[in-house]
Amino acid sequence: MSYEDFAYVYDVLMEDAPYADWLRWIKAQQQQYGITGRRILDLACGTGELSVHLAREGYDVTGVDLSENMLAVASEKALVESLYIVFLQQNMCMLEGLHDFDIVAVFCDSLNYLETESEVKETFRHVYGALRPGGMFLFDVHSIYKIDRLFQNHTFADNGDDVSYIWNSFPGAYPHSVEHELSFFVFDEKTGLYERFDELHKQRTFPVETYGKWLREAGFEVKSPTADFKAEAPGPESERIFFTCIKR
Numbered sequence: 001m002s003y004e005d006f007a008y009v010y011d012v013l014m015e016d017a018p019y020a021d022w023l024r025w026i027k028a029q030q031q032q033y034g035i036t037g038r039r040i041l042d043l044a045c046g047t048g049e050l051s052v053h054l055a056r057e058g059y060d061v062t063g064v065d066l067s068e069n070m071l072a073v074a075s076e077k078a079l080v081e082s083l084y085i086v087f088l089q090q091n092m093c094m095l096e097g098l099h100d101f102d103i104v105a106v107f108c109d110s111l112n113y114l115e116t117e118s119e120v121k122e123t124f125r126h127v128y129g130a131l132r133p134g135g136m137f138l139f140d141v142h143s144i145y146k147i148d149r150l151f152q153n154h155t156f157a158d159n160g161d162d163v164s165y166i167w168n169s170f171p172g173a174y175p176h177s178v179e180h181e182l183s184f185f186v187f188d189e190k191t192g193l194y195e196r197f198d199e200l201h202k203q204r205t206f207p208v209e210t211y212g213k214w215l216r217e218a219g220f221e222v223k224s225p226t227a228d229f230k231a232e233a234p235g236p237e238s239e240r241i242f243f244t245c246i247k248r
Contacts, residue, residue: 007069009184010047012163014108021229022107023053026138029244030103033223035136037102043092043127044110048074048085055083062086064095093119095126104130106139109240112147112203115174117214120206124218128247137220137245142205143227144176146239151178151203162187164194177204208234208241220245 029035038059042051045063047070055061055078063085065071071087078085090096092106093114104127114120127137142151156167164185172179180201185194208225215222222245227238234241 007047007067007073009163009186010070011049011073012160013158013165014049017049017108018229019050019053022050022105023057025229025242026054026103026105029136029138033136033244033246035102035134037132037135039101040103040105041098041101041130043095043104043106044108044113045074045087046070046108046110048077048087050105050107051085051087052077052081052083055085056081062088062098062101064088064090064092064098066091093122093126095130098130100132101130101135102132103136103138105137109140109142109203111139112142112205113201115177115202115204117206120211121214121218124214124220128218128220131247133247135247137215137247138243140240140242141211142203143234143238143241144205144207145237147176147178147203147205150239151180172202172204174204176206177202211241211243215243215245219248221248 040054040059040061042054042061042063045051045065048063051061051063051074063074066089068089071089075087111120111123114123131137151169152171154169158165166183168181170179170181182199182201183196185196187194212222222243225234226232226242227234228240
């Protein structure tokens with residue numbers, strides 16, 4: 001999907017996102033499973049905030065996203081900080097020319113934007129091909145509890161000075177899916193007026209066991225899934241599920 005105008009307000013909306021926690025989790029998984037390499041593919045990198053965090057820590061980063069606008073923002077961030085990061089526009093379901101990475105990471109529930117089983121399976125297959133033998137695949141997804149109970153039929157809103165939004169979430173067309181209807185109001189300093197634009201975002205998740213099955217079919221060794229940045233198994237009210245997988 002293309003984020004279009006959403007790319008330019010994304011960082012305002014994500015200012016409280018746990019980028020430091022994702023970075024710590026990557027390091028913790030590396031240490032736990034003995035992954036010493038630092039060549040990482042930040043898949044569905046968005047505006048590149050995590051890519052920048054990784055590059056600051058000395059990782060050799062390649063960022064991939066489907067949105068040209070998101071990548072434009074990401075490239076500007078890297079340029080401002082004089083960081084060398086390769087950014088590529090590709091679909092995560094159809095990766096090409098990417099090989100021998102030590103780590104592939106897909107965070108911020110980006111995998112939930114894949115609506116069909118085949119898209120998820122194809123992504124796993126292409127990630128497997130992008131990793132070196134023994135490389136590590138890390139990702140997080142929304143739990144079924146979060147999609148079905150915390151998102152569906154709920155409204156979220158924020159009245160900021162520069163960016164305000166109204167966010168309505170409805171059940172989607174698939175089991176454990178949601179459609180987010182977002183209306184943004186962005187202040188234009190030139191006119192002194194707020195410009196409105198609308199976005200529709202669709203997300204879907206699957207049972208933990210289903211993700212595990214598809215990962216093993218793709219050739220991965222699946223380590224125990226955890227939840228919410230804790231070294232604990234997911235519970236009935238966990239919101240974010242983390243997977244660590246090793247390419248056999």
